[in-house]
Amino acid sequence: MKKNWLGFLLNPFERIAGGTALAWGTLGLLLSTLLAWQTDYHYHGLLHFGPAPNPALWCFAAEHVIVWLIPALLFYLGGLALSRSRIRPIDILGTTLFAQIPLLFTNLMAFLPFYKQMSALDPATSLEEQLAQVTAMVAQPGFWFSVWLAFVSIAFVVWMGYWMFKALQVSCNLKEVKLGVLFCVGLFGGDIICRFIIGLLY
Amino acid sequence: MEEVRRKLPLHCPACESPLRVARLFCKSCGTEVSGSFELPLITRLSDKEQAFIIDFVKSSGSLKDMAKDRGISYPTVRNLLDDLIDRxxxxEKGDAL
Structure with a gap:
């Protein structure tokens, strides 16, 4: 039983893909959008998060959809070019969206009080004032615990990346160099494209 | 005494080359045939690959049914099939050489 769960956490796509993964992924996307909206935690790209000037719910929803569809599209086009298997768009869409579920946990980081204080720092103020604000923040009880939690949230981004890798491997049946190259294109190239498109929303 | 079901060896334990059949005999009359015969292609596949082929036939070639029966996703079954086709x-390429 334990082994099954560990196997699922390491590669859920051996068990679920297609419509099932898409349904769970959509649920994760909706929850993530609402959490991000509540905490003003914007997705600037696939790997970049933080505050942004547009507080509208549609903007958060659009960010989530862009961050899902751009890497999925890159994976699909790459899969068509590199894979010898007959790949299905629904598998790529479903597994890519499911792979982003761990990002839900990074959204929770935005509930930490220090995150809001950091976001509130005004770069227009003098350096001395900003330093004074940061010093006051560091002096608060629980600050270092919050910093540690922020590092834990990075683990969830890594987990998302690992699941994206597995999503590509299973949905496109790629191996070795082809898999590595297309994954890097989808993740890092996708991040750059997402940042450009999302930048147009602000 | 119960007969032990032994696994058919496919490769030479000394040099790893594919093995061939040198001797066959009839269990009922004891007639022996000797020579150098090649193993059929399917017997040269691993146990897992042979089990996959049997499941594939049993499910009338439906990958969706196979995925359901095995409790794995459709692309995983399709990948197993594609890997088997490559193998x-x-x-066959080795036979042709």
Whole structure:
């Protein structure tokens, strides 16, 4: 039983893909959008998060959809070019969206009080004032615990990346160099494209 | 005494080359045939690959049914099939050489 769960956490796509993964992924996307909206935690790209000037719910929803569809599209086009298997768009869409579920946990980081204080720092103020604000923040009880939690949230981004890798491997049946190259294109190239498109929303 | 079901060896334990059949005999009359015969292609596949082929036939070639029966996703079954096709092509290529 334990082994099954560990196997699922390491590669859920051996068990679920297609419509099932898409349904769970959509649920994760909706929850993530609402959490991000509540905490003003914007997705600037696939790997970049933080505050942004547009507080509208549609903007958060659009960010989530862009961050899902751009890497999925890159994976699909790459899969068509590199894979010898007959790949299905629904598998790529479903597994890519499911792979982003761990990002839900990074959204929770935005509930930490220090995150809001950091976001509130005004770069227009003098350096001395900003330093004074940061010093006051560091002096608060629980600050270092919050910093540690922020590092834990990075683990969830890594987990998302690992699941994206597995999503590509299973949905496109790629191996070795082809898999590595297309994954890097989808993740890092996708991040750059997402940042450009999302930048147009602000 | 109960007969032990032994696994058919496919490769030479000394040099890893594919093995061939040198001797066959009839269990009922004891007639023996000797020579150098090649193993059929399917017997040269691993146990897992042979089990996959049997499941594939039993499910009338439906990958969706196979995925359901095995409790795995459709693309995982399709990937197993594609890998098996590659392996069969490789074996056939080896035979042709």
């Amino acid at each position: 069969i092509k490789l074996l």
